[in-house]
Amino acid sequence: MKPPMVNVFSVDVEDYFHVEAFADVVPRDRWGTYTLRVENNTRRILDLLDEHNVEATFFVLGWVAERVPGLVREIAARGHELACHSYWHRLIYKLTPAEFADDTQRAKDVIEQAAGCQVFGYRAPSYSVTRGSLWALDVLAQSGFTYDSSIFPIRHDVYGIPDAPRGPFRVQTAGGTLTEYPITTFRLGTGPNLPVGGGGYLRLLPFWYTRLGARRAAAEQLPLIAYIHPWEVDPEQPRLQGRARSRLRHYTNLARTYDRLAALLALGQFSSFAKCGLGENAPMVTNLTRETQ
Numbered sequence: 001m002k003p004p005m006v007n008v009f010s011v012d013v014e015d016y017f018h019v020e021a022f023a024d025v026v027p028r029d030r031w032g033t034y035t036l037r038v039e040n041n042t043r044r045i046l047d048l049l050d051e052h053n054v055e056a057t058f059f060v061l062g063w064v065a066e067r068v069p070g071l072v073r074e075i076a077a078r079g080h081e082l083a084c085h086s087y088w089h090r091l092i093y094k095l096t097p098a099e100f101a102d103d104t105q106r107a108k109d110v111i112e113q114a115a116g117c118q119v120f121g122y123r124a125p126s127y128s129v130t131r132g133s134l135w136a137l138d139v140l141a142q143s144g145f146t147y148d149s150s151i152f153p154i155r156h157d158v159y160g161i162p163d164a165p166r167g168p169f170r171v172q173t174a175g176g177t178l179t180e181y182p183i184t185t186f187r188l189g190t191g192p193n194l195p196v197g198g199g200g201y202l203r204l205l206p207f208w209y210t211r212l213g214a215r216r217a218a219a220e221q222l223p224l225i226a227y228i229h230p231w232e233v234d235p236e237q238p239r240l241q242g243r244a245r246s247r248l249r250h251y252t253n254l255a256r257t258y259d260r261l262a263a264l265l266a267l268g269q270f271s272s273f274a275k276c277g278l279g280e281n282a283p284m285v286t287n288l289t290r291e292t293q
């Protein structure tokens with residue numbers, strides 16, 4: 001009998017006012033004036049993971065690690081993997097390679113200092129490793145990272161490489177080999193790749209969509225690379241002004257997400273990136289931009 005497929009669960013540890021959707025109404029130099037809700041919200045997720053006996057990966061924003069190092073220590077002490085979600089939550093394709101390298105190093109340093117251990121994984125703000133910013137993979141490997149989970153093989157207005165490989169793969173960079181774990185997609189017939197596995201897709205769409213997508217992906221031997229943000233389980237968060245579409249995307253179904261997350265964790269077996277073993281036999285991809293699957 002084949003062993004059950006291992007999936008990965010991850011949390012992007014940031015607060016509600018850090019998100020790209022509200023970047024135009026919350027300038028970064030005002031982040032310090034907001035009351036943090038990320039600690040309590042992350043603890044709710046930690047408790048849920050305990051209930052489901054899941055060890056996960058937490059991509060922490062450097063800005064958060066610097067302000068609440070105790071939370072980073074607690075995540076580590078509760079048996080989870082720590083990883084990096086940048087320092088300032090800026091879209092990579094709007095940065096120069098040097099700016100990206102500085103931001104990444106700063107974040108890695110504060111997270112490692114708080115956690116008391118090294119981090120090896122990276123996830124870009126808003127999945128902003130796109131065709132125009134593939135150089136980021138070189139910088140990550142040169143900065144000591146061994147894996148990245150920032151490529152979303154879909155068409156989207158902010159992110160995505162629609163024809164990137166859909167399963168874990170390895171890529172040769174200027175800094176050595178890096179393993180990439182794309183966010184899960186599934187297909188219906190000959191249609192485009194459809195996103196599944198958490199965040200807004202778990203929150204905004206009915207749960208049958210997630211269940212269907214996870215099943216279809218598994219039928220293609222694709223693991224579910226799932227993710228959530230702590231603010232997505234916080235219906236009480238203060239409402240920010242902003243564009244109508246941003247408000248719709250950010251505030252819909254916040255009260256339902258915790259239960260949906262529990263249902264998602266019941267769909268299969270989940271682990272962290274560090275422990276999943278999915279990268280070990282992942283194919284080497286030589287020309288990422290032209291690769292199709």
Ligand SMILES: [Zn+2]
Binds near residue numbers: 124125
């Ligand atoms: Zn983020």
